[in-house]
Amino acid sequence: MYGGGYGQSYQEQRLQQLMEQKQLRDFMRMYTNLVGRCFDDCIADFNSNTLNDKELACTTRCTLKNMKFNERLGQRFAEENAKLMEEQAKAAGQ
Amino acid sequence: MFGGVFGGSNTNKGQAQPMPGSMPGMNAAQMDPNAQLAAAEQEMEMVTEMFANLGELCKQKCIIQRYHDEELSKAESVCIDRCVSKYFQVNRVVNDKLAKLSLANQQG
Numbered sequence: 001m002y003g004g005g006y007g008q009s010y011q012e013q014r015l016q017q018l019m020e021q022k023q024l025r026d027f028m029r030m031y032t033n034l035v036g037r038c039f040d041d042c043i044a045d046f047n048s049n050t051l052n053d054k055e056l057a058c059t060t061r062c063t064l065k066n067m068k069f070n071e072r073l074g075q076r077f078a079e080e081n082a083k084l085m086e087e088q089a090k091a092a093g094q
Numbered sequence: 095m096f097g098g099v100f101g102g103s104n105t106n107k108g109q110a111q112p113m114p115g116s117m118p119g120m121n122a123a124q125m126d127p128n129a130q131l132a133a134a135e136q137e138m139e140m141v142t143e144m145f146a147n148l149g150e151l152c153k154q155k156c157i158i159q160r161y162h163d164e165e166l167s168k169a170e171s172v173c174i175d176r177c178v179s180k181y182f183q184v185n186r187v188v189n190d191k192l193a194k195l196s197l198a199n200q201q202g
Contacts, residue, residue, distance in 0.1 A: 011127045018135055026142060041159045064164035069157060072171060073149055076178035081141075084182060 030070065038062035144185075152177035 008016075042058035043051075051059065125133065156173035157166075166174070 009127065011131045014131055015134055018138065022138055022142060026146075029146065037153075041161065058161050061161040061164040065157070065161060065166065066153075068164075068166050069153060069170075069174065070149065072166065072174050073152060073178065074145075076175055077145055077148065080178055080182040084186075 034063060034066055037066060148178065148181050151181065 038059050042055050042062055044055075152174055156170050156177055158170065
């Protein structure tokens with residue numbers, strides 16, 4: 001990533017480590033958010049201590065839909081980010 | 095001011111979140127490695143923060159929270175695309191204005 005073909009420097013290793021930590025943290029955040037969101041949107045009453053069919057179906061759809069949402073958002077974000085980087089590179093080159 | 099705050103654009107395939115993969119656009123070559131690392135770390139932090147923020151906002155604005163269907167509807171999909179685009183535009187405007195302001199402050 002920083003160029004230079006000889007093994008990994010301390011900084012490279014550290015960055016790798018940071019990325020992994022961050023990915024884990026992102027995943028956990030995503031997971032908690034997803035549970036929270038689907039619970040909030042699908043569970044309306046507490047007449048029973050188990051999910052009824054409707055709640056279960058809603059939760060399933062909610063999970064899948066939100067994952068698709070995240071996927072699409074990620075794609076668009078990457079595209080826009082690339083565009084922005086390009087602009088900045090161009091501006092810096094002037 | 096926020097020069098090169100946004101990371102590279104490599105997405106990890108199959109993963110929802112894009113991870114910044116490059117150094118900041120700032121003249122990284124001139125900085126010592128530890129400063130580079132700190133900058134990269136900060137940049138990553140910023141990009142993830144932005145992504146999470148964007149996600150919350152666009153979900154709120156675009157997704158109908160009824161879940162009759164597990165698929166994104168056409169309208170929702172289009173809304174997401176536009177939402178991201180507009181978010182970046184707003185980001186540009188704010189960034190520009192702040193940069194100008196801070197420049198004026200330095201000179202004034």
